[in-house]
Amino acid sequence: MLLAGKKVVVVGGSSGIGLSTAEMAKREGADVIIASRNVDRLDKAADALNAIAIPADVTSDESVASLFRSSGPVDHVVVTAAQLRTGPFKTVTMEDVRGTMEGKFWGAWRVAKHAEIRAGGSLTLVSGFLSVRPRPNSAIVSAANGALESLSRALALELAPVRVNCVSPGIIDTPIRAAMPEEARRDMLAKTAASLPVGRVGVGEDIARQILSFMANGFATGATVYIDGGALVI
Numbered sequence: 523m524l525l526a527g528k529k530v531v532v533v534g535g536s537s538g539i540g541l542s543t544a545e546m547a548k549r550e551g552a553d554v555i556i557a558s559r560n561v562d563r564l565d566k567a568a569d570a571l572n573a574i575a576i577p578a579d580v581t582s583d584e585s586v587a588s589l590f591r592s593s594g595p596v597d598h599v600v601v602t603a604a605q606l607r608t609g610p611f612k613t614v615t616m617e618d619v620r621g622t623m624e625g626k627f628w629g630a631w632r633v634a635k636h637a638e639i640r641a642g643g644s645l646t647l648v649s650g651f652l653s654v655r656p657r658p659n660s661a662i663v664s665a666a667n668g669a670l671e672s673l674s675r676a677l678a679l680e681l682a683p684v685r686v687n688c689v690s691p692g693i694i695d696t697p698i699r700a701a702m703p704e705e706a707r708r709d710m711l712a713k714t715a716a717s718l719p720v721g722r723v724g725v726g727e728d729i730a731r732q733i734l735s736f737m738a739n740g741f742a743t744g745a746t747v748y749i750d751g752g753a754l755v756i
């Protein structure tokens with residue numbers, strides 16, 4: 523088993539890519555802690571996984587500090603937490619775009635700052651392919667993702683010997699789009715699948731596999747890997 527005896531914290535581990543990562547780390551023998559805001563959802567996920575649940579909100583310095591005081595030193599940390607609010611550039615509110623940065627970018631920053639990761643362990647950030655393949659109405663998400671990719675390279679230097687990497691997903695079918703009307707969501711996923719060389723959209727496990735590879739590969743640091751079903755080459 524790849525992670526026997528290792529302690530892994532997944533911030534955003536109650537859903538989607540984070541939940542898949544927590545499941546995979548558990549199967550590989552790790553002791554897993556998952557953290558997120560909604561306590562019911564977090565507890566249900568932790569029970570199903572036989573993991574530890576620690577409620578935390580990455581938009582709060584104190585909440586993130588408290589999470590890592592409770593966890594103590596750990597081997598691997600993953601940040602998938604994000605809640606994105608976006609819209610047309612000229613009309614999207616500053617409150618929405620600041621909120622997106624607060625959770626996605628500053629949230630990852632806070633986790634990197636407060637986590638005590640053992641030497642040779644790893645931190646993995648999750649950006650998104652909009653950093654290099656922008657789409658209309660999502661400038662703030664492109665900017666947050668690009669900033670995370672730069673941050674991971676900077677931290678790979680500054681936090682060494684802790685290794686820091688970034689995975690940049692394409693379209694992954696997770697609850698992140700739960701607020702979309704169901705028909706529009708299915709339509710968007712079907713059109714995306716048809717356009718991609720792999721002929722399907724991603725699932726959480728596709729990204730989790732890359733994150734576990736970053737944990738296990740002691741030569742990986744400062745890397746950003748795009749796992750997007752070929753979205754960058756179409």
Ligand SMILES: NC(=O)c1ccc[n+]([C@@H]2O[C@H](COP(=O)([O-])OP(=O)(O)OC[C@H]3O[C@@H](n4cnc5c(N)ncnc54)[C@H](OP(=O)(O)O)[C@@H]3O)[C@@H](O)[C@H]2O)c1
Nearest residue numbers: 534536537538539558559560579580603604650694696698
């Ligand atoms: N799915 C995609 O197509 C896709 C594509 C590119 C990039 N990504 C990126 O991949 C990451 C994971 O996305 P996902 O699809 O797995 O999303 P998801 O299913 O919505 O999961 C997000 C997780 O983050 C937690 N979270 C949100 N805000 C938080 C906060 N302020 N503090 C602590 N936890 C918080 C959520 O739980 P609570 O709400 O209970 O806190 C949940 O556990 C995100 O950064 C997303 O931008 C996703």
